[in-house]
Amino acid sequence: MGSAKRTVNDRIEELRRQIREHEHRYYVLGQPVISDYEFDQLMRELQRLEQENPELITPDSPSQRVGGEPAKEFPTHPFSRPMLSLENAYSEEELKDWARRVVQLARAEEVDYVAELKIDGLSVALIYENGLLSKGVTRGDGRTGEVVTGNVRTIRSIPLRLHEDVSVEIRGEIFLGLKAFRQLNDEREQAGEPRFANPRNAAAGSLRQLDPAIAARRPLDFYGYAIFPTLPLQSENLKRITKLGLKVNPHRKLCRSVEEILDFYHHWEEQRDGLDYEIDGVVVKVNSIQIQEKLGSTSKSPRWAIAVKFRPRQATTKLLNIRIQVGRTGALTPVAVLEPVQLGGTTIRNATLHNEDEIERLGLQINDRVLLERGGDVIPKIVSVVEQAPDRRPFQMPSRCPVCGGEVYRPEGEAVRRCLSQTCPAKLKEALLHWASRKAMKIDGLGERLVDQLVEKHLVRDVSGLYRLSQEQLEDLERVGPKSAENLLREIDASRSLEFWRLLFGLGIRHVGERTAQILAKHFGSIERLQNASQEELEQVHEIGPKLAESIYRFLKQPENRELIKRLEASGLPMKSDDVQPDRETKVFEGKTFVLTGTLQGLSREEATKLIEQRGGRVTSSVSKKTNFVLAGSDPGSKLDKARKLGVQILDEQQFRAML
Ligand SMILES: [Zn+2]
Known part of the structure; x- marks a missing residue:
């Protein structure tokens, strides 16, 4: 290794060490010492150095959490020690019976217990070899589990490398916190996907995703509760897991009697709503591993542990x-x-x-x-009908919005009906915030607090109302001085001269994102032509599918929305694209793959990428036989050599510009 390489390698190692430490502080200890921004900077530097020196990438690098390709199926793993399920106790009596049996079988005077919370998640085994995470395995049937390492690696509280280079198996529970669960369900509802019934199902669904990239977007978490090889006491095992760099639930208690166990149980039955994860009981284990071994297991469950379930709510x-x-x-x-x-x-x-x-x-x-x-959601849910009433009557979903009277519509394949009117008071706050957002009309001064006031004081009834606001009206609002009122009015005014596609995006047509808005603006050129387009015409536009076409068509047919567009036009907003070009002609790079290397003079990498993508091309990070062009600036890296070797066409900036 040359000395330059060695310096790079040292820096990479140093970055990995720092990132591991900060991940541990953030995800395991919950005590970060640097900001998210500073953390991102470290990660970016590492990613950049690794990208430039791919031969230095190691599987335990913190940058490699989401690396795996989607799997076709999960391989299986036979457990050397079965992962048994626990026997349940549903009453104090059952717990006392169990404890009596334990004392009898152990032939001991006194037995100590460790009481832990029973988290409603999925049991997994993490297998570390010489300190490196080598396998993550689900419980499966207890004898054989499924290997889900790619997904387990995406869980940030599970270290890819332990604090010691030891070979151990750590068992524990993977779960999804309640806040994350609610957010995930809201997002799914927005996207028209079915909600998960509870956090456990959501965690299970995420862990069994064949594509680790999906699991990576679900903030799963982990608490360890067992380790092999074992120490003499369960309480020591838990400390050992923490010492190796994993999380152990802090709410646990060493109990010397059944009474102490019951105190712990009652305390957490009362306090369970204060936790950010669901628990459904308390797990009690004999603390001494020697006694555990003496007690042994039945074919189904160990005799030395029991799950005491909470009463159902x-x-x-x-x-x-x-x-x-x-x-x-x-x-x-x-x-x-x-x-x-x-x-x-x-x-x-x-x-x-x-x-x-x-x-x-x-x-x-x-x-x-x-x-x-009552479960994971604060609002309780109906589980079943217990008794049908003699005077029962069926419920009919309304076909009009109960708030504004506008038409409601349920797209095929979606579970939810929605009010289609963009002037509906129920949607107004959201509509205003969306309109003002950076990707739409860029009215930065219009935040949530201001929107609340505008709507509650009836100053604005739809987004066009923003263009009739006066300085006096704004100054009357809370926390708005003359200066900020002036600035806001200036921003509102400036939005009149933005591009037409921003207006299309800002209207909030369901499923129409920034990119679709740009495509529509380019293809149709004006709101008039777009409004007159049939659903079939919309579908024929490149990249517009039937679902999207229907959504656009229905939105624009709504009388309320047509009125709104008229009011916006009267307020001086752009209703035409200036550069009307048919979609196809500019796709000069259709199907072509580019790799960028070195520093370009007149363009940033982002700009070059955008120019290529706008013309139908694709930018990838490494050179292969499938690469069509390498765009090389000054100080090109090894990619240029590789391109030469493979005979890939190399462009300089001037040649590239000439092709645009
Ligand atoms: Zn409505």
Whole structure:
């Protein structure tokens, strides 16, 4: 290795060491000492150095968490020690019986126990060889599990390298926190995908994704509870797992009697809502591993441990009515109105029903008696119909929005009906924020607090209302001085001279993102032509599928939306593209692959990439036989040599520009 290489290698090692330490502080200890920004800077530097020196990449590098290719199926792994499930106790009596048996079989005077929280997740085994994570395996049937290493590697609280170079197997629970769970479900609902029933299902679905890139977007977490080879005590094992760099749940207790176990149990049954993850009981284990071995296991479960389940938080009550809530995105959500009932210490009057399919699935009708359950969502849900009422009546989803009277529509394959009117008061706040966003009309001064006031004081009834606001009206609002009112008006005014596609994006047509808006603006050139386009014409546009075409078509046919567009036109907003060009002619790089290397004089890499992509080409990071062009600037790297070797055409900046 040359000395320059050695310096690079040292820097890479140093970066990895720092990143590992910060990941441990952030994800395991929850005590970060640098900002997210500073962390990103370290990671970027590492990624850049590794990209330039691919031969120095190692599998345990923190940059390699999401590296794996999507799998076709999961290989299996036979456990050397079976991963048994635990016996359950549903009452104090059952716990006491178990403890009596333990003392008897152990032939001991006294037995110590470790009580831990029973997290509602998925058990996995992490196999480390010489300190490196080599396998992550699901419990499977307890004898043979599925190898899901690629997905396990994406979990940031699981280190790819332990603090010591030891070979161990660490078992624990993978779970999804409640905050992350709710966010994931909201995103799925937005995207028209079905919601996960509970965090456990969401975690299971994520862990069994064949594509690790999907698992990487779900913020899964991990708590360890067992390690092999074992130390003499379970309490020591837990400390050992922490010392190796993994998380162990901090809520645990060394108990000397059943009474102490019960204290712990009752405490957490009361306090479980204060945690950001779901627990469904307490796990009690004999602390001494020697006694554990003496007690042994049945074919199903160990005799030295038991799961004491919490009482289910269920109740029955009568469904009085179903009313419709219109959300910020215009989604119509049915909500159950219930006869008030006590559940887990609070009075419950409402339960969510998610969507009309859920009502049908439950076979629910008004006046029925229903079984309620409180789980991961703060709002309880209806589990089943307990008794059909003689005077029951079916519920019908409305075909008009209960807030604005606008038409509602349920696209094929989606579970949710939405109000289509972009002037609906229920959607107004969201519509204004979207309109003002950076990718749309760039009205930076219009934040959430201001939008709330504008809507609540009825100063604005749709986005066109922004263009009629006066300095006096703005100054009357809370926390708006003359200066900021002036700035805001200037920004609003400036949005009149932005590109036409921004208006199309800003309108908030469902499924129309920035890129689609640009395609539409280019293809149709004006709002008039777009409004007159049939659904078939829309579908014929490159990159516009049937679902998108229908969404655009329906939106533009809505009388409320047409009126809104007229008002926007009257307010002086752009309704035409200046550069009307047919889509096809400019795709000079259609199907061509580029690799960039070195520094270009007049262009940044991002700009060059954009120019290529706009013309239908693709930019990849490494040179292969499939590469069509290498665009080389000054100080090109090894990519240029490789391109020469493979006979790939090399362009300098001037030649590249000539092709545009
Ligand atoms: Zn509406």
